[in-house]
Amino acid sequence: MISLTKRFGKVQAVSDLSFTAQPGRVTGFLGPNGSGKTTTLRCLLGLVQPTSGTTQVGGHDYRELPNPAAVVGATLEASGFHPGRTARGHLQVITDAASLPSGRADEVLALVGLTEAAGRKVGGFSLGMRQRLALAAALVGDPGVLILDEPANGLDPEGIAWLRGFLRARADEGRTVLVSSHVLSEVQQTVDDVVIISKGKLVQAGSLGELTGAGISQVRVRTPQLEVLRAALNAEAGSGARVNVVAVSPDEIMVAGLEAAEIGHLALREQVELHELTPVGTDLEALFLELTGGGNPGGAA
Amino acid sequence: MSMVRSEFRKVTTTKVLLWLTIATIAFSALNVVLLVFLTPRAMDLGSDVNLLLDPAYVTNILGAAGSSSIFILILGIIGMTSEYRHMTITSTFLVTPKRPRVLIAKGITYALLGAALGAIAFLTSTVVTLIALSKENHAPVDLTVALQILGGVLLAFAIYAFVGVSVGALIRNQVAAIVGALVWVLIIEALVTVFVDWIGKWLPGGALDAVLQTTNVSGRGGSDILPTAAGVVVLLGYAVLFGILASLITLRRDIT
Incomplete structure (x- = not known):
């Protein structure tokens, strides 16, 4: 039209x-x-x-x-x-x-x-x-x-x-x-x-x-040992995998780029206690922000 | 035609017209009262001449109908600029994307409103004059002259309202347009007319007076003015000129 x-x-x-x-x-x-x-x-x-x-x-x-x-x-x-x-x-x-x-x-x-x-x-x-x-x-x-x-x-x-x-x-x-x-x-x-x-x-x-289809699936993770897990996830990111970690609260993070099973495996290896491990599916908002440059508006109206 | 109806709807669904009608009635009445009760008395002090016995002066009193022309100009200016002020211009141009048509519809609408207010002003000045003169010794009111005044006021106010619309289209900021128009009419043109009156008669206010044929009332006493027909052409020319300038410059601007 x-x-x-x-x-x-x-x-x-x-x-x-x-x-x-x-x-x-x-x-x-x-x-x-x-x-x-x-x-x-x-x-x-x-x-x-x-x-x-x-x-x-x-x-x-x-x-x-x-x-x-x-x-x-x-x-x-x-x-x-x-x-x-x-x-x-x-x-x-x-x-x-x-x-x-x-x-x-x-x-x-x-x-x-x-x-x-x-x-x-x-x-x-x-x-x-x-x-x-x-x-x-x-x-x-x-x-x-x-x-x-x-x-x-x-x-x-x-x-x-x-x-x-x-x-x-x-x-x-x-x-x-x-x-x-x-x-x-x-x-x-x-x-x-x-x-x-x-x-x-x-x-x-x-x-x-x-x-x-092009979206990023995310996993919500709650753990009392957040810093340990974060370090492990970041190490994983450093090894080439595309991993994105966003802190939600002192004991909760959103992880993109890894499957729930992979995070669970990582947690076991690092002996981190998990309270929650939930795949939350595609986060369109995150995708949107990524596509549009991280929500940082540039230029004029 | 539908656009003219829409413009009538716009002006009748707000208060501006009401206030300017009241102002027109009040100002016409006030001018009559001043002309009947103040001026002749002031003149009387030095001599025995009673101006009210002069037929030309009585005609002049009726001509007070033309004194509220400034409100008509303002009516036209507000009619156009309030669209920009309240951003209703967006929906106006959405319905009518060919913008000069909006200007033409407004010109027609406000010319009709101007004529209507002219009739109201004339009615006011006539009624107040007859009442005010009823206990005075005065020259008879000439009906033919009165009708000429009516015709002049109708025509002058109609064109003047159109001038206001065009000015408003050219100067979209309402305050700037009104202040600018007042400064022009009351100060600049008055000065030009006093010092170089051969230019003054060609200016909008001069042309208006030519249509009204009431130079004494507007204080233009003695200065020469154009014939009425020429005044009509010149005044209409200003309305069209400003309208064309607006179409070429401000009317095409982006609405953001």
Whole structure:
């Protein structure tokens, strides 16, 4: 649905980035803060002029769409609300401009669970309510493509769970859903595909399954003799194996790069008492941090 | 058309229009009261001349409707700049990615609002004038002249609101745009008009006065002004010029 290649800005915010989001799937657009996600989405939506390259939605430049609201619905972090306008008023401004019946405003407010707040001024809304209102605005034209920038920001756990179900349902209806986030775990349970960028460059694009296949399985280890075991693990790492040890608490570590059996064997050899030895499977967050440069954001937004 | 409706919705779902309408009514009424009760008395001190017996002066009192033009300019400026201030420009440009269309829709909308406020201002000044003059000895109110004033105010306020929209599109910071406009109208243009009045008549305020044909009220007494039709063209020219400049410069900027 979206095929996009571009570089942008005096500061190289996005460099030669290409990816596609497919209909019927939720695509997670991931990267640390300042990696260029928002800039990319703004280029896609015609708000920012790319230095070079083109972006397309459903085969068209966004600016050439005759009635964009009916094709693409978008929420952007910095998109604002007039504090003195009611939620319904905010949406009716959009329904008017998009030649939609103004009753559509109440329909989408119901969809996002804001019916009760329809007549209230947005100035008094919480961040979570604003996110819902932004989502309602994106849905006004019943678009086939949803582009949501950090939609989970400011939502409480209940809201996030609701959002997951909501996005899943939209994708199951055959829509294209592109969701950005700087926290993989936030969208991990929702997305089918992932596009990961770092410092404006594409790092990984593919299905979530492909990503987990490339993932690192970890083992949680608890022991009162942590230092002894650590030394042994580090010695193992020194001998060439790719072992990564992260301390969790004074008696607990996460080990990546070794199987549980191997760690157990090592512990036996070193005569270390173990209290726990649990394989925890793929740690996507660790993989994510590794792919994006250890969570150390570089460059400009 | 749908975009104009959207712009009307924007302005009617906030308080700005209400406040500026109140300001327009209050200022028009105040000016009438000053013209009826203060100025003639002050003049009376030295002589027996009663200005209220002068038909031209009575016409001038009705022309007080044009005195609140500055609020109309501000209305247009706020109409555009509040989109940037509250970042609603994002959703505006998402629905209408062809940005100059937004400017045109706003221009049309605010021109209509300007005309409506012009009608309100005229109604106010007429009613207050008739009440204020009712116990005074005065020259008759000429209906034809009154209608001319009405036409001038409607036209002037309509175009002036459009000028405000264009200025707001060019200077996106709301405070800067309003302060800049006030400084221009009240200080810079006033000075230019006093010292080099052949330039002054070509400036926006001069053109506005030409449309209003109320030079005495705005303190431009004696200085020459353009014919009304030329004033309309020049004022409209400023609105279009600023609008085109904005389209070429500020309107295309990235929304981040």
